[in-house]
Amino acid sequence: MGSLMERITQLEEANAQIEGLLDKICQLEEVVESLKSENLSLKANTEEAVKVGVENFRSQFEFTSDYENHQAFFVNFGARHVLTKVKELYPSLDSSLLRQTTYLLRKPKMVLANLL
Structure with missing residues (x-):
């Protein structure tokens, strides 16, 4: 019986570790989605800044x-x-x-x- 109880304890510990890892995976997925959104926003801002820079260049220098x-x-x-x-x-x-x-x-x- 002792070995069965040890095995159950090991399985419970492994299960707890798996649940902890799954929580971390969910957190990482949220971070990735947040970074994707931020990246799209930065890309749009960069494109707009380039357009404004070109317009300023043309109006003042070209x-x-x-x-x-x-x-x-x-x-x-x-x-x-x-x-x-x-x-x-x-x-x-x-x-x-x-x-x-x-x-x-x-x-x-x-x-x-x-x-x-």
Whole structure:
């Protein structure tokens, strides 16, 4: 009988541990749901902040002389980088046509006019 009582006690302890673990799982599920909700809220707030930032940028900076100067700098930098890579990868390639294309890209007003 003693071993049966010990076995019952062990089973009761194991059952209590399982119930405790189930409670913790429920708590974790609640935390996960809360974090999902918070994540969706933060994502929506971030998207709205990006939209507002772009609108502010456009209203205060786009199509000003400062914008054109910065844009020309980055387009020129990108064009030089591409030309350098092309020369590295294809040393025998005639890159004169590519240079003409990048020259046109350095003129932001022309590019914007073509895009619009």
